[in-house]
Amino acid sequence: VSTREKKFKKSIMMVVSTTTVVDPRILSASPFRFHFIVLCFFALSSFPVVSLALVISSFSGVSRHSSTPRWPVVLSAGKGFGSRSGSGGGFEKSTGSASKKKNVSTKKNSAASPPLNSFQAAANSNPKEAARILKLYGGDIQKGTVERIKIARSELERSNPALGEAMNLYEQSTMFRRSVEGLSVMQEAEVPVEAWEMENRRERRLVEIHEEFGVTTTEIHNAFQLLTWDASAEARGFRGSAELPKNMSERLGLALSLATERISSKEGRLLDVGCGTGVTVGEIIARNLLAPKQVVGLDISPEMTAVASRKYTRSAFVASDFMDYSVEENGSFESVLFCMSLHDLPDPVAAITQAISLCNRGGRIVITHPRGASHVQMQNRKNPIMVRNQLPDATQLGAICSSFDGVELTYAPADAGSSKDAAEGYLAVLEVKE
Ligand SMILES: C[S@@+](CC[C@H](N)C(=O)[O-])C[C@H]1O[C@@H](n2cnc3c(N)ncnc32)[C@H](O)[C@@H]1O
Incomplete structure (x- = not known):
């Protein structure tokens, strides 16, 4: 058997093993995709039928996988x-x-x-x-x-x-x-x-x-x-901030600077409500806005906080329903942040009231959704079970503020469907006055 034939066989074995053992999506995204394509051609020229079948089966896998929705699906009871x-x-x-x-x-x-x-x-x-x-x-x-x-x-x-x-x-x-x-x-x-x-x-x-x-x-x-x-x-934790398109990341930047600017470099804490896998915590740390220990992430899902704790070991993560997280047991915060989470809580008005109770005088409550209030509206229409609520508009927030002494709406959100909402996303800031 000539060395050339041996090489042929080796290359085919590689194609076979990579397409069967490794998911083709990884290959198509990996830096080795060029080698993979060359190998496919190489194998095609010597064993056309077998290798063509392999390549087709491999790529039909890619198209089968390619319609994953980004929003998790709640199963219908089917009855x-x-x-x-x-x-x-x-x-x-x-x-x-x-x-x-x-x-x-x-x-x-x-x-x-x-x-x-x-x-x-x-x-x-x-x-x-x-x-x-x-x-x-x-x-x-x-x-x-x-x-x-x-x-x-x-x-x-x-x-x-x-x-x-x-x-x-x-x-x-x-x-x-x-x-x-x-x-x-x-x-x-x-x-x-x-x-x-x-x-x-x-x-x-x-x-x-x-x-x-x-x-x-x-x-x-x-x-x-x-x-x-x-x-x-686990899957969201893996995708992490790769999920944030550039314009979303800029919008998030504004919300995070408003949420952290009153907190000194050494003291004060921020509570990230519905922190998920810690994407926002990671952004705060990466942008040097706060030290890791100044950030506390809270989420109702213990799997989410477990993933976040693995990634950001110097920040604290708590698995709890936000409505059960009391100031008496946990102390107060300079800032309470809802990033893409307020609409997931059962009662947004009660959640904002709870945030006010956890916020120090001089503190801020920042509510943001970089994709905008109209995106949440659409999610609510598509999946009213998971997204039961919409984001509160300026009038609703004003009404909540007026029921408290010294709480003001200092940054009003754009209305859902407005051009400002499409351009800037949703951002609201409530301040608890000194
Ligand atoms: C859309 S995810 C946002 C995650 C994260 N803030 C981000 O930007 O990637 C909403 C999160 O809110 C959490 N959540 C829902 N209800 C909650 C509650 N009552 N208390 C705390 N977290 C809650 C969910 O578990 C989920 O991780």
Whole structure:
């Protein structure tokens, strides 16, 4: 056997092993992609049929993976609309078209900001960790996340059947109401009486569960948050700030400088509410705005804070519902920051009130969403279960401030849908006067 033939065989073995062992997305994003393509051609010229099949199967994998939504998906209970199919004319049609519309908008959304870019950007600098994360999610982040949520949800249903049942009812009820809201007045009149009766039964049962087991809407909402964010923590932690496009990073910069400028270089602390995997904490440290120990990250998801603690070892991270985090036990802060998180909390007004109670005199509450209030509005329409709320506008914030002595709105947010919102995102600053 000549040395040339041996080389051929070696190169083919490499193509085979890389395409089967390593996910092709890592290769396509890696600095070795040129070598990979040369090898493919090399193998193609000597063993056309086998290598062509390999290359096709490898790249069909890439296209299968390429529609991962950036927003975690809450699983539908699968019982709601499905079980009613065949029960009524106009209503059936309307829900059908609503679900079609949903698919179209998901596609549009993923086309506008390709979700794999952030994964690939991160994979470029750390292919080994990319491979670990992919393995953890069974080779597909989107499917893997959905699968993890499903497993955790059935475990929760077993350990706490009352909460599990309430979550299913709440989910079906929210989706029913959302689809009715989406109908015109005429179509709304066509919603069959049985559908409303079923909705009334769901609501009565939710009241019963509340009375018998004390399950509240807040608890249901938090359970959805916990399941979803826990399941996506590792993948989000890996993508990290690779997720932030440049203009978002600039907008975040303004919010962070407002949140930190009153804090001296040695003293004072900032609380990052809904810190997730610590992207914002990382930005504060990287921009030298505060020392790591001056930043405390808090999140309801222990998986999120575990990832954040691994990354930023000198900052403190707390796994807690923000509404349970009291000033008596934890002391006060010079600054309380909500970065892309206020809309995820069950009651934004209560959350701002809680932030005021945690804030020192002379301190600030900064609420930001670099993508803007209209982005949150869109998320709320798409997924009202996870994104139950919208961001408060200037009037609503003014009303909250006026119910406290010495709290002022010093930076008013742009209205959702305004050109300012599109250009600058959402930014609000409340000051607790000295
Ligand atoms: C969209 S993520 C934002 C994460 C992070 N701030 C960032 O910018 O990457 C929202 C976070 O809020 C957290 N969250 C939701 N409800 C919460 C609650 N009641 N208390 C604390 N954190 C909460 C979620 O677990 C999630 O990590």
